Amino acid sequence: MLLILLGVLVLHLIILILLIVSTAASAWKIGGDSSTDLxxxxxxxxxxxxxxAASNDDWxxxxxxxxxxxxxxCFFSLIAFLFQLFKLVKGGRFFFTAIFQILASLFVMCAAIIYTxxxxxxxxxYGYAYVLAWVAFPMSLVSGLIYIVLRKKE
Structure with missing residues (x-):
């Protein structure tokens, strides 16, 4: 059980890093001698x-x-997971963590679709930051689904 929890935690940290890099990196679009980001x-x-500065367009x-x-x-989901890990009753499921993580995946999907x-x-x-956003989407969705299935055991 400890190995599963460690694996889920590592997956969550990887997703958080992917989201931070894709949000902050200046490579959503690249071409020749120019690059564009958010x-x-x-x-x-x-x-x-x-x-x-990027344009002031609404999109x-x-x-x-x-x-x-x-x-x-995604960060709130990580905090909720760590809190529930110690405070959740035996046999409980990580629903709050799952909801936050699935919302994070939906937000990144909507952002990437609007940008596209x-x-x-x-x-x-399209640059690597754009690709990282699309990679983070299914990973965070799968992570949220894992949290729904995951139960706390002693």
Missing amino acids: WYNCMSSNGGVHCK IQAVQALMILAVLF VMSPDDGMA
């Missing part, structure tokens, strides 16, 4: 990098908010 549009020229602000919510709910649909088609390729 916060800045950067261009490298003359040996330097020049960044300007990018929605993606920013959803990714921040995904990180927060609304980002301008400017010939740039």
Whole structure:
């Protein structure tokens, strides 16, 4: 049982790291000498990098908010798991943890879908941060489903 709990905890930490990196990294779209993320549009020229703030469009602000919510709910899910691990009665299920984790997965999925649909088609390729967001979605969904099935045993 200890090995299962350790595995679930490691999976949860990996998901949290993926979400943090995909939210903060500046590689949602890359192309040539420029990169775009949720916060800045950067261009490298003359040996330097020049960044300007991302547009104030509603869709990018929605993606920013959803990714921040995904990180927060994943973190709250981790705290709920650790709390329930010590306070939950024998045989209890980790429902609060599962709800927070599934909400985090839905938030990251919605953010990635909005970014895919609304980002301008400017010939740039999707970067690793965008891919990490899509990888974090099924992992957090599976993690939430594992928490629903998981029971506390002595």
